[in-house]
Amino acid sequence: MLPFAAETLLSIFGQYNRGIWPLHGVAALMVLVALALALVGGRGAGRVVGLLLGVLWVWIGVAFIGGALAEFHFWASRLAGVFVAQGLMLVFALTLLARHGFGWPGGLAGTVAVLVMAYAMVGHVLLEVLLLGTPWAQAQYVGVVPGPTMLFTLGILLLAQPRPALILAIIPFLWALVTAYIAWELGLWLEYVPAALGVIAFVLLLVRWLYPGERRLFRSDA
Template sequence: MLPFEASTWLAILGQYNTAIWPLHGIGALLALVAVGLVIPGSRAAGRVIGLLLGVLWIWTGVAFFGGSLAPFHFASEWLAGVFVAQGLMLVFALTLMGQARFGWPGRLGGGAAMVVIAHAFVGYPLLDAALAATPWTQLQYVGVAPGPVMLLTLGLLLLVPSRPPLVLAIIPLLWALVTGYMAWGLGQWLEFLPAALGVGAFVLLLLRRFGGAARAGPRPGV
């Protein structure tokens, strides 16, 4: 069971949003730039995307889990470390190693990526505000909160046309599962939607990575 109730979770988000204002705008701008850099499709653009995503994960780990959540959750330091580790992995794999080029992967993958990314930017706050009457100060916003950062990352990984780096999707998948658990534990049923989107995005990444390899078949002479 979670060590707090839904009202406490919302109060934590409210305190966090108040403390970091107006950095929400910077977080959203960095996220928007990362999405826009998919269009050039160059390796250099992929390096910048990795850097921007890394910054967002590290910020969320340090400021949210290591700061605002720390007095309320016994595992907050561990969660902060996991988010920082994900940020460092993104920077290492995409920025330093340049392991992925981004671009349009096709109708299914591209459409799914757009749905996931759109929910990270607008679906998360708008649905909670409209359907759950959550105050604007207690919503999760892209670039600075764990749920939208998770969806943004998985959506962008879906925009790697060939051999998406699955290792970079494992921690986002785990947070999607945690989001589903929190939805059940706190009675916040709208949180099942981002959890399902996150798990679905990971399944698509698996299918594209291994399904594509299977369709390609063995190399000549093997």
């Protein structure tokens, strides 16, 4: 059971957004650069993508979960460590080891990747404001809060070539499940959307590991 109500969570987002402004713009620029490099492809692009995503995850762990959320949730310090660990794994696997390049795969993987990243970048914010009447100051922006960043990361991993280490997607997947729990516990029905998209993206990543006919399933040029 969560130790706060939906109104409190929105208030946390609002205080946090006001406190870090205008870093939203910096995070948005980092997200756009990561997306552009992932679509262009190449192993060198993968190094930069890993670094950008890693910085965003570490920032969210330290500033949002370990900072803004800390006084409202007794597990905040542990959760902050999990987010920092995810950021370090992304930097290690994509930037330091540089075993993965990126590129547009076409097919199902490419379609889902674009869908989840578009929703993470602009879709969720617009639905919050237009459907729920959430003030812009209390909305969730990619790169600075967990939900949209989780979704964007899974979308980026769908563009990785060859298939990425599945461990890179475990924490984002778990946060998708946490998002579903938050939606149920607090009655925030819109949060089911990023949760569902995150699970779908993870399932596709999992299938890439388990299904021998990956190329036929995921690539339009196969």
